Amino acid sequence: MTYPMSRQRRLDPPDELFGDPAPVRPLTFADGHVGWLVRGHAAGRAVLADPRFSAEPDRQHPLVASRHLPKGRVPPGFFLRMDAPDHTRYRRLLTGHFTVRRMNQLQPRIEEIAASCLDDMERAGPPADLVRDFALPIPSLVICELLGVPYEDRENFQNESARLLRLDSSPGEMESAINDLIKYFYTLIARKRVEPGNDLLTALIGGGELEDDEIAGMGFLLLVAGHETTANMLALGTFALLEHPEQLALVRDDPTVIDNAVEELLRYLSIIHVGPTRTAVEDVVIEGTTIRAGECVALSIPAANRDPSRFADPSALDVRQPAGSHLSFGHGIHQCLGQQLARIEMRVAYPALLRRFPSLRLAVPAEEVPMRADMSIYGVHSLRVTW
Numbered sequence: 001m002t003y004p005m006s007r008q009r010r011l012d013p014p015d016e017l018f019g020d021p022a023p024v025r026p027l028t029f030a031d032g033h034v035g036w037l038v039r040g041h042a043a044g045r046a047v048l049a050d051p052r053f054s055a056e057p058d059r060q061h062p063l064v065a066s067r068h069l070p071k072g073r074v075p076p077g078f079f080l081r082m083d084a085p086d087h088t089r090y091r092r093l094l095t096g097h098f099t100v101r102r103m104n105q106l107q108p109r110i111e112e113i114a115a116s117c118l119d120d121m122e123r124a125g126p127p128a129d130l131v132r133d134f135a136l137p138i139p140s141l142v143i144c145e146l147l148g149v150p151y152e153d154r155e156n157f158q159n160e161s162a163r164l165l166r167l168d169s170s171p172g173e174m175e176s177a178i179n180d181l182i183k184y185f186y187t188l189i190a191r192k193r194v195e196p197g198n199d200l201l202t203a204l205i206g207g208g209e210l211e212d213d214e215i216a217g218m219g220f221l222l223l224v225a226g227h228e229t230t231a232n233m234l235a236l237g238t239f240a241l242l243e244h245p246e247q248l249a250l251v252r253d254d255p256t257v258i259d260n261a262v263e264e265l266l267r268y269l270s271i272i273h274v275g276p277t278r279t280a281v282e283d284v285v286i287e288g289t290t291i292r293a294g295e296c297v298a299l300s301i302p303a304a305n306r307d308p309s310r311f312a313d314p315s316a317l318d319v320r321q322p323a324g325s326h327l328s329f330g331h332g333i334h335q336c337l338g339q340q341l342a343r344i345e346m347r348v349a350y351p352a353l354l355r356r357f358p359s360l361r362l363a364v365p366a367e368e369v370p371m372r373a374d375m376s377i378y379g380v381h382s383l384r385v386t387w
Contacts, residue, residue, distance in 0.1 A: 002028045003037065003298055004167065004274050007373050010366065011240055012315070013273065013302035023307075024289040027298060035296035036289070039303035041310040041327065043287045047297055049332035053278035055081050060279050060296055075182060077210070077217025080225075080334065087333060090218060093209060094337060097200055103340040106142065110348045113141050118356045126386035127363035134353060135234035135383070136227070139345055143226030146341075147219060148192060148199025157181060161224045165376045167274065178220070185216035222338070229271065230342045232372065232379030234349050237265040239369060239383055240317060241350070242362055247319050252354035261319035262346045267326035268317045270302035273378040276330070301327050357387040 005014040023040025038044050047053050057074060074081045079090035096102075117134045128134075140158070144151045163169055163177040188201060189212050196202040200222070204215045241248035251261045277298050280291045291297060305326045306314035312321070329336035336342070354360060362369070363384040370381040 002030065003035075004030070007273070007371070007378075010369065010371055011236075011243065011269065013270065013300070013306065017300055017303040018306075022289075023287045024291075029296070029298075033296075035298065036291055038286065038297055038299045039307075040287060041304045041307035041325075044299050044301070044304040044327050045331050046286055047278055047299060048276075048327070048330060048334065050284060051084065052280060052282050052284050053297065054083050054281050055087075055276070055278060055334060056083055057081055059281065059294075060277060075178060075213070075217035075220065077214035077219075078221050079218070080221055084333065090214070091333070091337065093204065093207065094200075094218070094222075097203070098337050098340065100340050103344055106146075106341065107344050107348065109145070110138070110142060110345055111352070113138050114349050114352045118352060122356070127384050128386075130238055130353075130383040130385050131231070131235045131380060132382065134349070135238070136231045138234065138349055139230035139342075140227040142341070142345060143223060146200055146226070147222060148197050148201040149188065149219075149223060153184070157184065157223060158227070160184075161228055162375075164224065165228065167374050167376060181220045181224070182213075182216050185219045186212060188219070189215055225336075226338055226341070228377050229336075230345050232271050232377050233266065233269065233342070233346060235383050236269050236271060236379040237346070237350065238353065238360075238385075239362075239366075239380055240265060240269060241354070242360070242385075243366060244317050247317055248354060250319050251350055252358060255351065257319050258347050258351055260322055261350065262343055263323040263326065264317065264319050264321060265346070266328040267305045267311070267323040269378070270305045270326075270328055271378045272301045272328065272376075274376045275299065276301075276334075299327075357385075359387045360385055361387065 005016050007014050017039055023038065023043040025037050025039070027035050027037035029035060038047050077090060079087045082090070117137050121128050121133050136158070140154055141151050143149070144154070149157070160177045160181050164174055169177075189205060192202050192205055196206070201215065201219055204210055204218065210218075241251060250257050275298060277296060280293050280295050280297065282293045284291050305311070305328060308314050310325070311323070329339040363386040369383060372379040372381055
């Protein structure tokens with residue numbers, strides 16, 4: 001098996017992930033070096049929770065590291081690719097800003113933003129591009145307001161994010177995108193030292209524990225993760241519901257299913273379809289397989305989330321079944337910091353869209369929807385809809 005793998009179908013993971021029931025199996029990376037693929041749910045949780053597996057790029061094979069960060073370089077504050085204690089230090093400064101209580105307080109504002117997007121769509125009339133007009137604006141505006149990033153700068157940071165996440169971007173292109181985003185945050189930080197606001201960047205500056213390069217790295221991480229992931233879930237989730245009209249009707253008409261529906265869509269779609277990757281820092285046995293120190297491990301979240309030993313009928317989309325314990329937000333110390341915000345955005349957006357436009361349907365044949373197989377976060381590049 002080689003990595004990364006191509007997707008044969010729009011809403012399903014690659015067939016190669018399911019040809020062998022072994023939860024851990026050898027994997028050949030694109031340059032020929034051999035590591036491991038973890039595809040079982042229990043095995044994935046074990047790797048993500050085990051400190052003997054490192055997230056740091058400088059421990060990884062150069063090809064694997066460069067797929068995420070050029071030359072394995074981790075910007076200061078970019079704690080997603082750090083191990084403890086550095087990861088612990090940065091995450092501790094943010095945890096209080098992303099509690100369930102604080103995220104719930106944002107729900108009325110998220111509802112306002114979603115309603116405004118729908119008002120604009122209704123005024124313009126069909127057809128609409130759901131990515132441009134709904135799925136991307138909602139999380140982008142929310143994370144901008146939370147961080148203190150001017151929303152009018154969105155074209156710039158969205159373009160740089162896309163350049164960073166393209167699978168065919170060269171290390172040089174990725175480094176340029178990172179540098180441009182970091183420079184952008186330096187400018188914002190300097191401005192907020194003069195004109196502080198009621199936002200996260202101002203709070204980090206005022207805390208006095210971080211240098212500007214650390215704040216810039218943290219802001220860069222939160223901005224990219226905060227709008228790219230949820231935007232793709234909103235668009236791809238709508239596409240999945242349109243392809244499963246009986247499931248769409250439940251989300252539209254039964255308010256009691258929305259919590260399960262969000263978790264089930266997260267499990268079923270698994271938009272983090274490349275990685276995460278880890279490197280063993282000592283010999284570790286996972287599900288009976290010995291992974292030697294220095295060997296690279298790629299986790300397949302889509303495969304783990306469709307593991308038949310954990311989920312009943314895993315290839316079916318059923319918004320009524322509880323889909324808890326999926327790995328779409330990760331597990332262990334790197335579990336997604338903003339997962340509660342993403343959940344609220346989806347709980348608000350899906351029903352609001354489907355109730356405003358109860359006859360929502362694709363404006364193009366499903367096979368013509370352009371998929372994001374060329375990006376490290378899966379989804380659709382655009383979704384033309386009508387009503």
